[in-house]
Amino acid sequence: MAETLQVPDHLTVANADFSRALAWIDGGVVPLAEARIPVRDLGLMYADMTYDVVHSWRGGFFRLDDHLDRFLASCAGLRLDPGMTRDALRRRLAELLRRSGLPDALVYFACTRGLAVPGTRDPARSRNAFFATVTPLVLRGQPEEMRRGLHATLPRDVARIPAESVNPVWKNSHWGDFIRATFAAKDSGHDVPVLLAADGAVAEAPGFNVVALVDGALVSPDRGVLEGISCRTMFEIARDLGIPARYGRLMPEELARAEEAFLTATSCGLFPVTRIDGRPVGAGVPGPVTTRLLNTYYARKNAGWHITPATSIPPPEETP
Template identity: 35%
Template sequence: MADDELYYHVDGDLVPAAEASVSVRDRGFLYGDAVFETVRVYGGELFRWADHAERLADSAAAISLDHGLSPTELGARVTETLEANDLADAAVRLSITRGVGSGGLTPDPEVDPTVVIQVEPLPRGGVNAEPVREGPATLQTVKTRRVPDAAIPAAAKTHNYVNGVLARLELRVSDADEAVMLDGDGHLAEGATSNVFFVDGDALRTPSLDGPVLPGITRAEVLDIADAEGIPVTEGSFTPDDLRNAAEAFLTGTTREIRPVGTVDGIEVGGGPVTTLLQRLYDARVERECYGGQRLSDGRSDDPEQSGGGDGVDGTQTDA
């Protein structure tokens, strides 16, 4: 489906994508004064919608944006948009701005929010799914640092993405396709649009949310799967060398799910048994919850949670 054939939801109305627009005086356009969520849709189901809705509410609270819309109302608008486009597998971007103000940087006391829902068709997820992005990720550590939490709350998913844009611009001199960003002290933070995990032989490790790290929904899902599998996890402070010297590494994000890392700063890292196991378990969850376990019951693929597990951190079998 071409973009110009899609319908978007703008302030309560479905409109052709080519006609979708907001005012040039909208504060989301003028100042990035807006919050958003990207939600994955599998088989017509909004995956982890409650978690996304909660994070959206937290983001709005962090910038004092009282938009007055409930998760139920927002979810209904998303569903209406998916149905209008006849999409069962997609990515949804839901944005809420503070709307058109009277002028100046200071927000008006009363808010008339602008709500925009965009959709993008994606391949079917779950077991034996076609990946959204082919091949392992190539990472490059960049000079652009993450904005300190005291400046812009890291937990707030806002339209202020210039920080990530600058990081991605640095990749033009390399073959990398994702930027690894550090905090002000030079420790690992996250990718420009992803959370970072790696394995050092003893445990699964990821930067702590104590730093300027977005609390990713897929990140939380991976931590939950690891806990259920008995895979040790350390959330802490790590250096770029920790990532470069890792046994394996991967990125997490809503649309790309769990993506193995091939290289970091030109150093080969690669995937491995832990990454593979987590991918299989993640896909199995999606398959059961969103597709009724169709590909788990028709013999197309084994369910690691039903068939006795997969390779653990040390290469041994783990119970599922």
């Protein structure tokens, strides 16, 4: 009997309590609706910033240290300073989550360039700013959409920003290509675009890594993309289940003939793709490998795999 896709039906917009959403900004915690950044912050004006998003599950962070590794590497690459040590960041994020009372949440944290010093455009002279928010965890796509699977398209007139211009390994908010492609996808009756790199290889989707099951093995692009933690998670699970998985070059024609395909992201783990450019992927429903990976992912999280309870992290140290 075929395994049934186990989707967390409680993670819906209707069930989300946004009254608990909070932000840490300017040294204090405020309701999210009251959080503000200056309109002249260079992060807002020029996307001169980095960020990361970690989720909590039943009161514990999932792969918190991996997200901190990526955030701090992005800060170093973009020459940003959040003004806190790694340990201080862990404590601050845990305190924000505890204060929200949300067991399943998305915790977004960012470092912006801050305000420009009048009379100069030297970015090194700006004082960088850090802030964080916590909101209810809502599936990227609601439960019924996950069961149906996404309908994707590969737009040929919008290429992914070249890595030589904006390094995608440093998580950034340069989403002009993603937004343009998303409008094109929606206009043509699709759910999501999958962008190609300038050389014609498959790159990534807005906020998603792309994974295809081709000739019995999982493959995800190995260059010109964000190094996704959720994709890494699915590959770890695949290895344990004896499913071949690798990073490598993925061409559109390979994606078009894939037996299965899915996208990976923090808010959902993975999201099945069941149609590409109007043609069904495999049988046109979430496939057995996709289903097994997602079900194992939730079973392992429920058992505490890669979970760091927020209560196990000490409160922030008081500054003099």
